[in-house]
Amino acid sequence: MTTSVIPAPTRPWVASTKDRLFDIGIFALALVVDLLLVAVTPMKGKLAYVFVFAIAYVTLSALRQFIVRGSASAKDAFVSSLVAFGAFVTLLPILSIFVTVIEKGSKGIHLGLFTHDMSMATPTDPLSNGGLLHAITGTLTLVALALIMSVPIGILTALYLTEIQGRFTRPIRFLVQAMSGVPSIVAGLFILSAVLYPIAKNYSGFMGSLALTILMIPTIARTSEEVLRLIPNDLREAGTALGGTQWRTVAMIVLPAARSGLVTAMILGVARIAGETAPILLLTGGGDKVNGNAFNGPIGSLPYYIWKSFNAGSPESITRAWAGLLVLLILVLVFFTIARFLGSRKVAK
Amino acid sequence: MSQTFVEPSAPAPADAVPRDLTTKPRFSDRVFRGVVTTGGLSSLAILGLITIFLGYRGFEVLRQEGFNFITSSTWAITTDDAGNVVESHFGLAAMLVGTILCSIIAVVIAVPISVFTALFLNFYAPVWLKKILVSVIDMMAAFPSILFGIWGFLVLMPSAEYWGKLLNHYLGFIPIFHVPASYFTRSPFIAGIVLAIMIIPIITSVSREVFSQTPLDRIQAAYALGATRWGMIQAVVIPYGRGGVVGGAMLGLGRAMGETVAVYTVLNIVYQVNWHVLFGAGGNIASLIILKFGDASPYEIKALMAAGLILFLLTLMVNAGADLIVKRFGGNKR
Amino acid sequence: MTDSTESENEKMDTTIKPSSLGDVASSVTRRAPGTMAMGRGLEARGIHAWFGKNHVLSDITLDFAAGTVTALIGPSGCGKSTFIRTMNRMHEFIPGTAMAGEVLLDGRDVYAQGVDVTKIRLQIGMVFQKPNPFPSMTIGQNVLSGLKLAQLKVANKDDLMEECLERAGLWNEVKDRLNAHGGSLSGGQQQRLCIARALAVRPQVLLMDEPCSALDPGSTLRIEETIRHLSDSMTIIIVTHNMQQAARVSDYTAFFLSDNGPGQMIECAPTSEIFSRPRDKRTENYVTGRFG
Numbered sequence: 001m002t003t004s005v006i007p008a009p010t011r012p013w014v015a016s017t018k019d020r021l022f023d024i025g026i027f028a029l030a031l032v033v034d035l036l037l038v039a040v041t042p043m044k045g046k047l048a049y050v051f052v053f054a055i056a057y058v059t060l061s062a063l064r065q066f067i068v069r070g071s072a073s074a075k076d077a078f079v080s081s082l083v084a085f086g087a088f089v090t091l092l093p094i095l096s097i098f099v100t101v102i103e104k105g106s107k108g109i110h111l112g113l114f115t116h117d118m119s120m121a122t123p124t125d126p127l128s129n130g131g132l133l134h135a136i137t138g139t140l141t142l143v144a145l146a147l148i149m150s151v152p153i154g155i156l157t158a159l160y161l162t163e164i165q166g167r168f169t170r171p172i173r174f175l176v177q178a179m180s181g182v183p184s185i186v187a188g189l190f191i192l193s194a195v196l197y198p199i200a201k202n203y204s205g206f207m208g209s210l211a212l213t214i215l216m217i218p219t220i221a222r223t224s225e226e227v228l229r230l231i232p233n234d235l236r237e238a239g240t241a242l243g244g245t246q247w248r249t250v251a252m253i254v255l256p257a258a259r260s261g262l263v264t265a266m267i268l269g270v271a272r273i274a275g276e277t278a279p280i281l282l283l284t285g286g287g288d289k290v291n292g293n294a295f296n297g298p299i300g301s302l303p304y305y306i307w308k309s310f311n312a313g314s315p316e317s318i319t320r321a322w323a324g325l326l327v328l329l330i331l332v333l334v335f336f337t338i339a340r341f342l343g344s345r346k347v348a349k
Numbered sequence: 350m351s352q353t354f355v356e357p358s359a360p361a362p363a364d365a366v367p368r369d370l371t372t373k374p375r376f377s378d379r380v381f382r383g384v385v386t387t388g389g390l391s392s393l394a395i396l397g398l399i400t401i402f403l404g405y406r407g408f409e410v411l412r413q414e415g416f417n418f419i420t421s422s423t424w425a426i427t428t429d430d431a432g433n434v435v436e437s438h439f440g441l442a443a444m445l446v447g448t449i450l451c452s453i454i455a456v457v458i459a460v461p462i463s464v465f466t467a468l469f470l471n472f473y474a475p476v477w478l479k480k481i482l483v484s485v486i487d488m489m490a491a492f493p494s495i496l497f498g499i500w501g502f503l504v505l506m507p508s509a510e511y512w513g514k515l516l517n518h519y520l521g522f523i524p525i526f527h528v529p530a531s532y533f534t535r536s537p538f539i540a541g542i543v544l545a546i547m548i549i550p551i552i553t554s555v556s557r558e559v560f561s562q563t564p565l566d567r568i569q570a571a572y573a574l575g576a577t578r579w580g581m582i583q584a585v586v587i588p589y590g591r592g593g594v595v596g597g598a599m600l601g602l603g604r605a606m607g608e609t610v611a612v613y614t615v616l617n618i619v620y621q622v623n624w625h626v627l628f629g630a631g632g633n634i635a636s637l638i639i640l641k642f643g644d645a646s647p648y649e650i651k652a653l654m655a656a657g658l659i660l661f662l663l664t665l666m667v668n669a670g671a672d673l674i675v676k677r678f679g680g681n682k683r
Numbered sequence: 684m685t686d687s688t689e690s691e692n693e694k695m696d697t698t699i700k701p702s703s704l705g706d707v708a709s710s711v712t713r714r715a716p717g718t719m720a721m722g723r724g725l726e727a728r729g730i731h732a733w734f735g736k737n738h739v740l741s742d743i744t745l746d747f748a749a750g751t752v753t754a755l756i757g758p759s760g761c762g763k764s765t766f767i768r769t770m771n772r773m774h775e776f777i778p779g780t781a782m783a784g785e786v787l788l789d790g791r792d793v794y795a796q797g798v799d800v801t802k803i804r805l806q807i808g809m810v811f812q813k814p815n816p817f818p819s820m821t822i823g824q825n826v827l828s829g830l831k832l833a834q835l836k837v838a839n840k841d842d843l844m845e846e847c848l849e850r851a852g853l854w855n856e857v858k859d860r861l862n863a864h865g866g867s868l869s870g871g872q873q874q875r876l877c878i879a880r881a882l883a884v885r886p887q888v889l890l891m892d893e894p895c896s897a898l899d900p901g902s903t904l905r906i907e908e909t910i911r912h913l914s915d916s917m918t919i920i921i922v923t924h925n926m927q928q929a930a931r932v933s934d935y936t937a938f939f940l941s942d943n944g945p946g947q948m949i950e951c952a953p954t955s956e957i958f959s960r961p962r963d964k965r966t967e968n969y970v971t972g973r974f975g
Contacts (some may be wrong), residue, residue: 006741009733009781012794013772032559047512063422068797072834076577083473086465087482090553093546094489097500156388164385174672175392181600181668182661183607186399189657214395221392247381268491275493278609278635282642303495307610310499318503325496336491340484446792566815573773574830575805575884584832588819609781 026064030057054085055253086163105326108319113327117300118288123309123317132327134290134300139331141294142301143270145209146216148225151266153213154220158265161221162228163236163250173225180218187214188279196283203285205294208301211279216269222267227261228254260342267339276305302328370508399661407655410648414439418655424620424637426649439652443622447632448660449539451612452605454541454626459549460598466549467556472578472586483557490550498614500542506615509539513627528628535617537631543615544608548601555600555675559593560586596675605668607660609635634660724749724787724918725770725807725888730784731945732765734776740765741945745937747888752910753920754929754954757939757969763945764931764937765920767890770920771967772800788887805833808886812893814873816865816880823861825876829884843883851879852909871902878909889913895928898963907932926970930958938966 024305034053038044043052058081066074086115113131120131160166161173191211200207231254239249280286285298286308302324310321404411411418421440429435466486470479513533520526564587571581612633618640619630638653645653725747730738740762747753755763768774769782772793786793793803815823826844830837837843842863848854853875859869865876874894881889891910895903910919910932924930929936936958937951950963961967 006738007729007731008782009731010783011775011781012796013775013800016796018796045511046513047508067802070663070834072577072801073799077836079579079582080473083465083469086462087469087474089462090466090486090549091482093505094485096504097492097496098498100504101496122366155384157392159385160389164382164389166386167390168386172389172392174669175396177396177672178665178668179392179396181603181607181664181671182396182399183588183609183635185609185656185666186403186607186664189638189654190399190402194398195407197406197544206486208606217392217395227682245375245378245381247377249383275495277493277495278639279641281610304491306495306499310614312540321499325499326455328493329496332491332493333488336488340487459753514701527929545897564815566811566813567817568774570811570815570880571828571832572776573771573809574829574832574880575801575803577801579832580832584817584820584828588817 014210020282022064023061023223026060027057030060035170047142052287054081057081058085077308079314101322101326101329104169104322105329106323109324113323117290118305119290123312123320124314125316127316127319132302132305132324134288135302135305135324135326137290137292138284138287138299138301139274139303139328140203140213140278141292142209143274145206145294146212146273147212147266147270149209150216150220150269152217154217154260154265154269155224157217157221158224158228159250161225161244163254176218176221178213183278183279184211184215184276185282187211188282190214191279192282202296202297203283203298205284205291205299207279208284208299209294211283212273212276215276215279216273219269219272223265224262227258227265230261231257262341264339268329271335271339274332274335275303275328281307282305300330362612364366371384371535377627396665400658402655403601403658403661405518407658410439410652410655411646413437415430419659422620422632423639426646426652428646434646434648435649437652439649441634441637441656441657443620444579444617444618444634444637444656446622446624447604447618447658448634448663450624450626451540451544451616451631452602453631454538455544455548455605456602458545458597459552459601462554463549463552463597463601464594466553466588467560468582470553470557471560483612486553490521490554492547494547494608494611495614497543497547498611499552501539501546501611501615505543506539507532509542510534510626513538517627519584525624525626528625532629533627534629535615535628535631536629537616537625538555540612540616540631540633541626543611544605547608547611548604551604552594552597552601555597556590556594559590559675561599563589567639571677592674592677594674596671596677599671599674603664603671606667607664609639611641612636634663674675691950703957710958719859723783724751725920726785726787726790727766727770728785728787730766730769730786731782732762732769733780733781739948739969740769743948745948745951747920748765749887749918749920750916751933751934752914752921753935753937753951754933755937755939756924756926756929757946757949758941759924760946761939761941763939765946767809767892767922770888770890771809773804773809779860795807801833804834805829805884806886806931807890808881808884809890809892810874810877810881810894812871813897814877816868816873816898817877818864820865820867821862822865822868822876824842825865826883829880833884835884847879847882848876850882850909850913851875852905852912853879866937869902870899873906874898874902874906878906878913884911886917888918891919893922893924895925903928914937926958930954938963938969940965940969 030053034049034099037052037056038048056079061081062074062078063168064078090172108127110128114136115133116131116132118130119134157172157176161169187213193205195210196203196207235253235257236249238248244252280301280303284301284304286304287298288299289300291297291299306321306324306328309317309324380632403633417440419441421438422443423438423440426437426439427435472480474482510533513536516526516538517528517533521528565590567585568581576584613636616631616633616636617629618632619638620632621630623630628682634656641649641653701821712846727743727745730740730743731738743766755766757763765774770786774780774782782794788803788806792798817828820828824843826847827840829875845854845858848857853872856872858861865873868876878894895906898906907928910921913919914934923930933954934955936947938957938961939946940949941947950957950961950966952962957966958970961970
């Protein structure tokens with residue numbers, strides 16, 4: 001046989017060191033052009049730097065390709081830099097938001113934040129007074145209540161869409177989609193008009209969580225539907241073939257198999273509503289004291305606290321708002337990361 | 350077909366009907382199906398109830414104002430000391446125009462950036478970078494809107510105001526970039542930028558999804574014909590994904606129209622129709638509701654309910670359109 | 684093995700530049716097909732291929748003389764498709780792949796540093812297993828899509844379109860509906876449209892990866908006729924599972940086999956020899972249907 005010596009695998013299509021050096025050279029050249037142009041011309045500011053650099057880089061790299069390989073490659077290089085620039089522009093606000101929230105929020109973070117509420121303090125007081133306890137407990141209460149109400153409805157909707165292929169499957173899927181676009185303020189107004197004014201007649205955490213439920217159902221229903229679709233049909237057929245009723249098949253085979261995916265759906269739903277502000281402003285009344293009773297009286301929450309502090313307008317209160325945002329952001333990110341982690345496993349074995 | 354199984358001795362009945370294959374479901378299954386169907390219909394019930402209740406509460410105002418409710422832009426109420434309404438004019442025109450204007454600005458800014466980002470993620474980025482970016486952008490979609498609002502007001506506003514001035518300076522001859530007075534703070538343009546940042550993740554993920562479904566054999570065919578990457582995208586990916594991008598943009602439009610807190614923080618609400626996007630005066634239905642809710646009289650609350658109904662129907666229409674477009678073009682053979 | 688003269692070599696040895704292709708295109712139509720300059724053909728030198736750590740193709744050295752049809756046969760998974768995809772550098776699209784060896788087109792390595800891969804693919808065309816016309820384009824636009832993609836200019840597009848469709852054996856069926864969409868054709872017609880599309884950029888070599896496996900016998904026959912006609916003017920490499928097809932269309936046949944290891948070429952010989960008196964026992968087993 002001829003396979004005496006196997007040569008080392010190579011990847012001739014990967015850019016060579018020379019190409020890389022050229023790329024770096026173009027990058028550096030664009031940077032120089034950028035600095036020079038901004039220094040010489042009346043253009044100024046961060047925006048000028050970014051845009052002149054982008055234009056210089058795009059032009060130079062396209063020009064190089066034009067010289068080496070012709071116009072088609074030049075266009076290709078032009079678009080390559082353009083789309084990369086687009087992705088950069090997408091990332092810019094995320095980075096800015098992160099940096100700002102951490103930088104400004106960390107100034108307002110202290111231990112007392114988690115042991116005190118604002119019943120003895122106003123937002124404009126020195127930062128060491130008062131805390132977030134009422135807001136954190138309030139948000140957790142609202143989220144827990146919304147979860148209890150939306151999970152059954154959301155999962156039943158998903159089951160209807162996947163397990164019962166009825167006449168209404170398509171319209172219902174359409175309606176769930178439409179429901180996910182309901183503005184949060186409209187959900188708030190609806191609960192206001194349908195429950196708070198005629199029945200409850202008073203602000204409470206429960207009112208807020210009713211509105212959050214409306215916003216949460218479509219997220220849970222759609223994510224659960226996707227998960228239930230991943231359950232192979234043979235599992236269902238195996239269940240029915242063993243003589244199980246549909247109910248038993250779903251309860252004992254389909255749902256357990258989708259368990260971690262359903263948990264992901266719930267957590268994504270929580271991440272979606274934890275920072276929801278508009279309906280909270282309309283419905284919860286936003287107390288400053290820890291309120292353990294979700295069904296009676298105003299209840300504080302992180303978004304309400306942030307809103308109130310921000311609108312108070314003093315340097316202290318704005319720092320409070322940033323601190324509240326930092327806590328809220330961490331909360332949302334923790335939920336989001338857990339959902340991602342579970343979601344990567346999709347369907348349990 | 351059914352006659353194959355009929356005994357030869359027994360003559361086939363002239364009116365042979367296919368046998369009904371459905372068995373009568375057991376009791377437990379009927380309960381199960383009933384419960385699941387009820388749950389499934391909940392979305393119908395909720396959407397219906399929203400329409401009914403907002404319509405019921407707002408009916409009085411809608412009847413009194415008639416078409417003026419969406420064509421006039423005065424929003425004023427006078428009450429006597431006892432709280433009785435003396436005179437009231439509720440017109441949503443400025444808010445309606447403002448809502449649509451800000452959302453369109455947002456979509457115009459967000460669509461190219463999102464499409465570029467989606468193309469970058471699908472066809473240019475190395476795998477490790479793609480994974481990180483997709484997580485980060487999805488995460489951005491979960492940021493609370495109040496965060497965008499406060500960040501937009503305190504961090505973005507100074508820069509955005511300057512960009513507005515630049516646009517006005519160089520492109521001021523175009524009517525929409527004209528300003529009646531040199532006041533650039535809290536303009537629809539700035540609200541549009543904040544909304545654009547908020548909807549970029551949605552449009553990006555819809556576009557990415559559609560682009561990634563481009564059939565591999567067509568991509569290979571283009572490359573095998575000597576196409577560059579951009580040539581391939583132009584010939585194969587864009588014709589395939591165009592409809593999906595339009596649907597994603599409409600989805601973003603619906604989201605932008607319903608956004609409340611973020612817009613309220615960065616937009617100056619003025620009861621006058623304003624088409625000058627750089628001028629610091631705008632309108633927004635959702636923000637109006639938040640603005641007026643705190644000290645509204647019961648009658649004005651009814652007007653706010655009616656405004657909410659209009660907003661609800663508007664977003665419902667846009668979302669329905671988006672859904673139809675995505676279904677029609679996204680993910681099927683064309 | 685080459686049947687072109689030295690002077691023709693000199694002329695065609697340069698890679699086609701976009702600007703010069705127009706001249707080639709317009710002059711070519713005036714020549715009889717058999718006299719078309721075809722270069723020196725394609726040579727594979729010690730080709731290896733990997734998917735990640737998986738060594739899938741080992742040390743393939745093969746010459747494809749200009750104007751010949753070579754069939755690659757062998758059981759599934761023996762690396763035939765991978766091999767032809769290394770020829771026009773389509774192999775590198777799969778993440779984590781690697782290769783070793785050289786592919787010489789007119790004596791020049793297509794993997795050399797600084798080679799423009801898009802120009803390589805213009806000279807080495809490809810037809811895939813499943814017909815894949817661009818559905819957003821009309822039949823006519825499909826034929827000319829390669830020119831548009833590579834931004835080549837041609838003097839008379841209509842003549843080129845007619846010529847390519849004619850050579851692909853499709854002209855008579857579609858000449859009245861060039862503005863219909865590519866998807867409106869039958870599977871066999873779509874595949875011939877894909878062949879016409881590949882011809883429009885005037886490749887020297889045409890790679891065909893099981894072009895008939897998704898088609899009915901009638902369409903298969905039409906495509907085989909087309910291949911025989913095309914071999915007058917270009918070098919063709921065809922991967923096929925169908926041994927009768929290999930016997931019908933090819934001048935040379937190479938037998939590939941993977942023996943629980945990387946795919947190897949067992950033998951390559953004129954087609955009549957492979958099917959009548961193969962040198963290797965394993966080839967004999969395969970072509971007589973005793974295995975595979």
